[in-house]
Amino acid sequence: MQNGRQAVPLEKSYLLLNHGPVTLVGSTHDGRSNVMAASWVMPLDFDPPKVVLVIDRNTLTRELIEASGEFSLSIPCREMAAQVLAAGSLSGRDGEKASRCGLEFFAASCVAAPLVGDCVAWLECRVIPCRDNQDRHDLFIAEVLAAQADPAVFSQGRWHFSDDCRRTLHYQAGGAFFVTGESFDASEQAPTGG
Numbered sequence: 790m791q792n793g794r795q796a797v798p799l800e801k802s803y804l805l806l807n808h809g810p811v812t813l814v815g816s817t818h819d820g821r822s823n824v825m826a827a828s829w830v831m832p833l834d835f836d837p838p839k840v841v842l843v844i845d846r847n848t849l850t851r852e853l854i855e856a857s858g859e860f861s862l863s864i865p866c867r868e869m870a871a872q873v874l875a876a877g878s879l880s881g882r883d884g885e886k887a888s889r890c891g892l893e894f895f896a897a898s899c900v901a902a903p904l905v906g907d908c909v910a911w912l913e914c915r916v917i918p919c920r921d922n923q924d925r926h927d928l929f930i931a932e933v934l935a936a937q938a939d940p941a942v943f944s945q946g947r948w949h950f951s952d953d954c955r956r957t958l959h960y961q962a963g964g965a966f967f968v969t970g971e972s973f974d975a976s977e978q979a980p981t982g983g
């Protein structure tokens with residue numbers, strides 16, 4: 790384990806996105822790094838693990854991802870909501886964005902795109918190029934190469950939030966978020982169909 794980060798088996802990495810949290814997309818190319826907020830992100834496959842995300846064609850992030858073929862997903866939490874909103878409102882085209890938003894980068898292990906500090910989970914992704922999806926729908930498919938999570942909130946394949954500040958975020962619009970709520974197990978109450 791490294792500073793509150795524990796490796797998540799790749800075949801379990803989809804669980805980091807299964808509850809639909811807001812993400813921070815990290816990207817880099819030619820000495821320029823950037824971060825933007827993205828809600829339209831979801832798991833796509835188990836083995837190899839894949840994700841899909843929608844990245845608007847006018848963003849700097851889109852330009853950097855198309856140029857590098859890589860990106861990172863960091864999963865922020867409630868105590869970072871204002872920074873997340875800033876990362877989703879400002880553009881890196883207008884100057885270095887991470888520090889303006891109060892976000893800190895650190896190095897990923899498999900991709901050049903940076904990860905964002907203070908988050909609760911991280912995925913490193915390589916784009917599987919599909920020109921048609923990208924051009925027509927702004928949609929990117931990517932393989933997950935590495936995944937990590939803070940074991941204080943994600944372990945043994947489950948999220949468990951004891952600290953409200955570390956709950957993951959879900960976006961509505963206009964600066965309004967939800968946080969992930971209570972977890973419960975419905976397996977013993979589920980009808981068996983017999």
Ligand SMILES: Cc1cc2nc3c(=O)[nH]c(=O)nc-3n(C[C@H](O)[C@H](O)[C@H](O)COP(=O)(O)O)c2cc1C
Nearest residue numbers: 825826827828829844845848849850877879880881
């Ligand atoms: C919470 C939140 C979620 C967002 N989700 C997405 C998304 O899924 N896809 C997208 O293209 N833009 C999304 N945006 C907007 C981008 O983050 C925004 O356009 C950003 O300024 C682009 O930054 P860049 O030009 O530095 O790459 C979201 C914004 C917020 C606040």
